[in-house]
Amino acid sequence: MMAEPCSQLSGLEQDERRNLFWSLYLLDRFVCCSFDRPPAIKDSDCLLNLPANHGSSKSTPLTLRQLRSQRSHDMPHQFGMFGISISLASALGRAVKCMMTKTPNSHAPWQSDSEFLAIYSDLEYLKELAVKNSPVLAEPGQPRSQSDMQDTDREQTAHMVLSHTVYHLAHCILSHPFLLALKIQNFQHSEIPPAWLEETRATCLVHAGSLVTVLVEAKAAGYMPVPSVYSYCILFASTIHAFYLYSDSSAISASSAEYLRTALDYLGEISELWGNAQMMANALKSFVIQCSRYSDILLCHKPRLHELTQTETTILTAVVDYWTMMDPRNPVFDLAPFNADNFPDFSDTEFGYLTPPTSSTLGGISSTGGGSDYSINKEGHSIDPDILLHYPVSMMSPIASEDGGSPRWDWDHELDSLAERK
Numbered sequence: 001m002m003a004e005p006c007s008q009l010s011g012l013e014q015d016e017r018r019n020l021f022w023s024l025y026l027l028d029r030f031v032c033c034s035f036d037r038p039p040a041i042k043d044s045d046c047l048l049n050l051p052a053n054h055g056s057s058k059s060t061p062l063t064l065r066q067l068r069s070q071r072s073h074d075m076p077h078q079f080g081m082f083g084i085s086i087s088l089a090s091a092l093g094r095a096v097k098c099m100m101t102k103t104p105n106s107h108a109p110w111q112s113d114s115e116f117l118a119i120y121s122d123l124e125y126l127k128e129l130a131v132k133n134s135p136v137l138a139e140p141g142q143p144r145s146q147s148d149m150q151d152t153d154r155e156q157t158a159h160m161v162l163s164h165t166v167y168h169l170a171h172c173i174l175s176h177p178f179l180l181a182l183k184i185q186n187f188q189h190s191e192i193p194p195a196w197l198e199e200t201r202a203t204c205l206v207h208a209g210s211l212v213t214v215l216v217e218a219k220a221a222g223y224m225p226v227p228s229v230y231s232y233c234i235l236f237a238s239t240i241h242a243f244y245l246y247s248d249s250s251a252i253s254a255s256s257a258e259y260l261r262t263a264l265d266y267l268g269e270i271s272e273l274w275g276n277a278q279m280m281a282n283a284l285k286s287f288v289i290q291c292s293r294y295s296d297i298l299l300c301h302k303p304r305l306h307e308l309t310q311t312e313t314t315i316l317t318a319v320v321d322y323w324t325m326m327d328p329r330n331p332v333f334d335l336a337p338f339n340a341d342n343f344p345d346f347s348d349t350e351f352g353y354l355t356p357p358t359s360s361t362l363g364g365i366s367s368t369g370g371g372s373d374y375s376i377n378k379e380g381h382s383i384d385p386d387i388l389l390h391y392p393v394s395m396m397s398p399i400a401s402e403d404g405g406s407p408r409w410d411w412d413h414e415l416d417s418l419a420e421r422k
Contacts, residue, residue, distance in 0.1 A: 034323035050083030081159035168211035175204035181303035208240035231277040246292040
């Protein structure tokens with residue numbers, strides 16, 4: 001399946017085989033957004049062409065490797081959104097490998113020949129392709145009926161949303177405060193350029209807000225994103241906003257609070273389709289109430305990872321790990337059950353619905369560096385995760401375990417629900 005289909009097959013069957021393989025490739029990359037979990041399909045083994053844009057006669061058949069190597073701006077930008085989303089998923093896999101594996105990198109992320117900056121550059125190139133090839137969405141508040149769309153329109157739109165989501169997720173993984181701190185500690189004898197660190201953190205916060213915006217606005221425009229991986233994307237972006245919830249800058253704090261509220265609303269609505277969305281919403285609430293301490297440790301110039309307890313490290317690792325968060329027995333609930341009395345009130349905010357982060361709304365924060373305030377309010381609500389070990393587990397789940405431990409998943413119930421939807 002990794003090679004081009006036999007030319008004796010009809011064009012329709014060749015496309016079907018390509019689409020099947022690349023769909024499996026996408027799933028492989030998504031479930032491997034996890035620590036030390038290498039994908040089953042290697043990019044170097046993918047020799048077949050990417051799905052073509054059937055709506056254009058100028059479509060250029062390319063393999064994944066060829067698309068990545070074609071960086072000339074005079075190249076005709078005629079690609080199918082399916083192919084672009086696959087290419088972005090490839091970059092996502094590289095970002096995961098760069099930031100979520102124990103294998104040390106030979107170059108520090110701020111060095112010009114580092115894999116970190118190579119991935120960043122590829123993401124920007126692919127974003128340009130995605131923007132130039134994206135279909136036009138309906139305006140928020142003016143939903144377009146799915147029945148009014150052709151099948152090709154629906155497919156293009158679905159991959160447009162996926163492409164933009166994966167683009168922002170890959171950037172968030174590259175610059176997530178916890179993952180970045182883990183990467184930086186491997187180069188503790190090197191001097192971290194302050195401007196690079198400031199710009200990387202600023203970029204991370206912008207992409208975290210944009211990721212939430214893409215999914216929520218797509219839903220508001222009538223394009224309901226339903227893949228379960230979007231729940232993980234929202235969670236990942238929200239953990240970044242949680243770090244900045246206790247910022248001394250009222251603008252940054254209020255903006256992050258608004259994004260967190262919006263993300264929780266989204267997860268609550270999506271949970272009608274995917275049970276894991278409710279699990280992630282509960283995990284996010286548990287995580288938020290501890291983040292003033294995490295922010296103080298991780299958002300300084302030299303992150304102090306040595307101050308984290310083993311419990312805290314386990315929680316920080318779990319909330320960014322897709323495989324862990326898909327498991328109802330994940331350690332977040334055992335180590336940090338949600339305490340509603342300590343959960344921040346997001347209702348009091350001066351920001352409107354989904355205000356995108358800009359240099360003005362973030363109190364001077366920008367992706368070009370200069371003057372950003374990353375100081376954290378240490379007086380914010382916080383709970384020591386070690387103390388939470390003594391409290392009972394409390395989470396929403398289809399079935400509670402008989403021994404009183406972590407709940408188990410009701411697979412029969414889920415399968416029955418899927419059958420009813422069909």
